[in-house]
Amino acid sequence: MLRNEEYGVDWSWHDANGLSRVVNVSGTMTALGGSVTTKRVAEATAAAMPRFAKIHELQAQASETIARLTGAEAGFLTASASAGISLSVAGCLTGLDPAKVEALPEGAGPDNGVAVQMGHLCEYGAPVSQAITLVGGKVHVFGQSTQTRDYQLEAALEGAAAALYVVSHHVVDYGMMPLETFIKIAHAKGVPVIVDAASEYDLTGMIAKGADIAIYSGHKFMGGPTSGIVAGRKDLVRAAYLQNIGIGRGMKIGKESIAGSIAAMEQWLERDHAAIRARETEALQMWSEAVADLPGITAKALPDPTDNPLERLRVWVDPAVAGASAAQFAVAFGRQDPPIVVRGHEVEKGYFDLDPCNLTDGQAALVRDALTRVLSDKSAVEIDEAAAHDDVRNGGTESYLNWLS
Numbered sequence: 001m002l003r004n005e006e007y008g009v010d011w012s013w014h015d016a017n018g019l020s021r022v023v024n025v026s027g028t029m030t031a032l033g034g035s036v037t038t039k040r041v042a043e044a045t046a047a048a049m050p051r052f053a054k055i056h057e058l059q060a061q062a063s064e065t066i067a068r069l070t071g072a073e074a075g076f077l078t079a080s081a082s083a084g085i086s087l088s089v090a091g092c093l094t095g096l097d098p099a100k101v102e103a104l105p106e107g108a109g110p111d112n113g114v115a116v117q118m119g120h121l122c123e124y125g126a127p128v129s130q131a132i133t134l135v136g137g138k139v140h141v142f143g144q145s146t147q148t149r150d151y152q153l154e155a156a157l158e159g160a161a162a163a164l165y166v167v168s169h170h171v172v173d174y175g176m177m178p179l180e181t182f183i184k185i186a187h188a189k190g191v192p193v194i195v196d197a198a199s200e201y202d203l204t205g206m207i208a209k210g211a212d213i214a215i216y217s218g219h220k221f222m223g224g225p226t227s228g229i230v231a232g233r234k235d236l237v238r239a240a241y242l243q244n245i246g247i248g249r250g251m252k253i254g255k256e257s258i259a260g261s262i263a264a265m266e267q268w269l270e271r272d273h274a275a276i277r278a279r280e281t282e283a284l285q286m287w288s289e290a291v292a293d294l295p296g297i298t299a300k301a302l303p304d305p306t307d308n309p310l311e312r313l314r315v316w317v318d319p320a321v322a323g324a325s326a327a328q329f330a331v332a333f334g335r336q337d338p339p340i341v342v343r344g345h346e347v348e349k350g351y352f353d354l355d356p357c358n359l360t361d362g363q364a365a366l367v368r369d370a371l372t373r374v375l376s377d378k379s380a381v382e383i384d385e386a387a388a389h390d391d392v393r394n395g396g397t398e399s400y401l402n403w404l405s
């Protein structure tokens with residue numbers, strides 16, 4: 001086993017700034033800084049910093065790149081995908097009327113409904129419903145958490161300015177209405193469809209299926225600076241963009257992030273996806289071999305639940321044999337030096353996952369050695385079972401509450 005310094009990971013920035021080192025095998029998480037960018041994206045961001053530029057011109061360039069990336073007519077960049085949802089809903093409420101833009105959220109008018117099926121009312125770090133109500137939209141929930149029928153959407157479209165569809169592992173994965181049907185029913189009533197596809201690799205599918213607006217995060221798999229990508233029908237994109245003179249002001253994106261996000265999108269169009277996938281597969285292989293003979297541990301690479309082209313290693317833990325539960329081990333990994341953040345969304349089911357998409361040089365081997373060390377020695381676990389579950393479930397909010405306390 002290598003000593004911490006010997007993996008070849010560059011920790012110089014963390015160490016110089018007194019920050020905790022972090023190994024992220026959980027996915028693209030806001031609390032860990034989203035994703036890591038390439039040098040090309042960092043340079044594009046840095047080049048914009050010391051210069052003035054006409055923002056509308058930069059955004060028009062972004063629009064062209066977004067159109068090439070998604071097949072949409074137009075697009076723009078904003079602070080985040082969450083902002084993209086709010087601005088898109090607001091655009092459907094106001095059209096290109098600046099007085100209406102300034103009147104939001106109170107002045108949204110009576111037809112301010114946004115139809116969403118109940119199983120899509122997820123939280124991605126904040127409730128999706130709040131991204132709607134924030135701008136004056138009224139959530140028209142339809143269906144039940146595990147069942148949606150056509151007539152329910154038809155009813156929810158009465159008095160609606162938009163309909164929102166969420167494609168994500170965060171949403172209920174059965175009994176939901178397929179996107180094509182959702183679009184067909186909404187369009188029959190003349191209501192535009194906004195698709196939140198923040199974390200999806202499929203950049204053309206939503207628009208190809210007829211979505212009027214599709215929204216992506218620039219800082220997730222795309223590896224751009226923190227940003228949201230709004231793509232869609234030109235009239236709606238322009239109306240959403242106009243919100244920058246109103247509610248969008250607090251969701252502003254700067255020139256540096258526009259330049260960096262354009263570079264990230266160009267890079268996505270050109271990058272060697274197969275080579276990146278091969279490197280990820282190699283890490284999964286290395287980790288599976290490391291845990292293969294550990295008592296009470298079973299691991300298998302599984303495809304992404306929404307068909308993104310990636311796999312994660314699922315590690316099942318039999319507590320009676322391994323000496324601790326999946327939740328306890330997940331917490332223990334976070335207390336290593338350096339902390340290793342695993343994907344513990346479903347630890348109550350007896351497993352955690354390892355996501356290989358955000359590794360930097362040397363980290364795959366570091367994770368491999370930590371897996372053998374922690375999973376074979378329950379003395380690494382300093383937290384009891386119930387507390388470990390509470391920690392995983394409430395941790396996201398607790399960390400905000402504990403900040404500066």
Ligand SMILES: *Cc1c(COP(=O)(O)O)cnc(C)c1O
Pocket residue numbers: 030079080081082083124166167168170196197198199216217218227228
């Ligand atoms: C991450 C995510 C968001 C929020 O994205 P940000 O760009 O971080 O605001 C919204 N919706 C879904 C489905 C997500 O996965």
